[in-house]
Amino acid sequence: MSNEIDLHGLTQIEAVETLVKYYNRQVKAGDYRRIDVIHGYGSTGEGGALRLRIRSFLARHTDCLGYEPGESLRPTNPGQTMVFPAKALPDALDLLGEEILEYCATAKTLSKISGKFRRHGDTRILASLKGLEKQGAITSFYKGQYRHYQAITG
Incomplete structure (x- = not known):
């Protein structure tokens, strides 16, 4: 039986979420075999968006x-990455937090963050921001009347 997952046609966020679900399901079942992740190599010659996003993750x-x-x-085969499972990956809320942190490398308003991650819903976005602030991973400040969030680096 082939142990591969094909992420072609998915958005970057969908691809990461799909990979995490597949990976965690396999690990929870005690299956630590290699996973062949098929993401494509991109048409730009510099590496496709999915390939770069998956490997960065x-x-x-x-x-x-x-x-x-x-x-x-x-x-x-630059369109493939082999993954060797060791333990479960963070859940979806943690993944949303990672995405928000990456997005907030430069300060963003709540409106910008909500727009970017709207498919997750405002409740999850706000919960993730609150969790990130508690962890000290992100800071918030007011610039005029708008609250901004920025990832804390270093």
Whole structure:
């Protein structure tokens, strides 16, 4: 049985969420076999958006998994990444928090954040922002009448 997941045609957020669900379902079942993640190589010649997003996500979670780009295969396949599960990945709310942190590298208003992540709903967005503030990962401040959120780096 093939142990692969094809993420073609998904948005970046959908692709990460789909991968996390698949990965966690496998780990919870005690299955630690390699997962071949098919994300495509992009048409720009610089790496597609999905490939870059998936690999960036994997790089942030090396405490939970190992991974190897398809370029290391013979023959090479830049449209694939091999993932080696070790333990479960963070849940969806934590993933939303990561997305918000990345988005707020420069200060953003709540309106901008809500617009960007609207598919998650205001309740989840506000809960995630509150959690990030409690963790000290994000700060908020007022600029005029608008509240801004900015990720704390370093």
